[in-house]
Amino acid sequence: MDAEERIARGLLYTEDDAAFLSGGRRADLLFEYNRTPPGAVEARTRLLGRILGSVGRNPVIASPLHAAYGSNVHIGDDFYGNVNLTLVDDVEIRIGDGVMIAPSCTLTTTGHPVHPALRHDYNRFSEPIVLADRVWLGSNVVVLPGVTIGYGAVIGAGSVVSKDVPPMVVALGVPCRPVREISDADLDQRQPPR
Numbered sequence: 001m002d003a004e005e006r007i008a009r010g011l012l013y014t015e016d017d018a019a020f021l022s023g024g025r026r027a028d029l030l031f032e033y034n035r036t037p038p039g040a041v042e043a044r045t046r047l048l049g050r051i052l053g054s055v056g057r058n059p060v061i062a063s064p065l066h067a068a069y070g071s072n073v074h075i076g077d078d079f080y081g082n083v084n085l086t087l088v089d090d091v092e093i094r095i096g097d098g099v100m101i102a103p104s105c106t107l108t109t110t111g112h113p114v115h116p117a118l119r120h121d122y123n124r125f126s127e128p129i130v131l132a133d134r135v136w137l138g139s140n141v142v143v144l145p146g147v148t149i150g151y152g153a154v155i156g157a158g159s160v161v162s163k164d165v166p167p168m169v170v171a172l173g174v175p176c177r178p179v180r181e182i183s184d185a186d187l188d189q190r191q192p193p194r
């Protein structure tokens with residue numbers, strides 16, 4: 001089995017195995033993005049288009065933005081990412097439309113073996129992450145490898161999401177668990193201005 005297949009299957013691979021992915025690293029463009037003024041909206045949007053694998057309409061991502069590669073991240077329309085978003089995208093991170101991410105969140109597709117004897121040469125495994133449409137991550141959320149978060153779900157500040165989250169729930173904590181469903185009753189909670 002070649003390295004590409006091992007990576008795709010979530011099996012262990014080394015830094016050398018992953019060398020063929022290096023063309024997808026956007027480190028210099030990320031550096032440029034992070035020193036482009038917030039007011040230079042067109043330049044920032046253009047740079048995002050070159051950094052990310054794909055990006056929809058009206059993306060807003062505050063600096064600093066960090067990504068292992070950048071090219072394995074796919075983002076839908078109307079995305080908002082607050083400061084210090086960190087994307088460990090050795091494999092795909094797919095983000096739907098209308099997603100919001102609060103300050104200092106980390107989405108990591110990658111982990112290392114827990115046994116120290118296996119943790120040589122940056123040995124690691126990676127599993128894709130999916131955020132469905134209209135997900136909101138609160139501040140300081142960490143999303144671990146292989147997690148899918150369903151439509152409309154809200155992840156409370158400070159959560160560590162180690163398992164899939166169903167659609168239309170509030171989920172929170174370490175480890176993150178659904179605490180309630182989101183229903184039409186929530187429409188009455190805080191009214192938008194008329």
Ligand SMILES: CC(=O)SCCNC(=O)CCNC(=O)[C@H](O)C(C)(C)COP(=O)(O)OP(=O)(O)OC[C@H]1O[C@@H](n2cnc3c(N)ncnc32)[C@H](O)[C@@H]1OP(=O)(O)O
Pocket residue numbers: 080081082100101102103137138139140154155156157158159170172173180
């Ligand atoms: C792009 C941007 O987003 S920038 C803005 C950044 N903003 C944030 O990071 C805010 C994130 N918001 C939160 O974490 C909120 O607390 C929410 C969304 C989880 C609140 O959800 P709600 O269902 O309305 O919960 P509610 O406020 O009624 O609290 C319910 C219980 O959960 C607790 N709780 C609320 N948030 C959290 C949390 N993040 N972690 C642990 N417990 C929490 C409350 O203390 C309360 O506990 P109690 O029942 O013992 O009194």
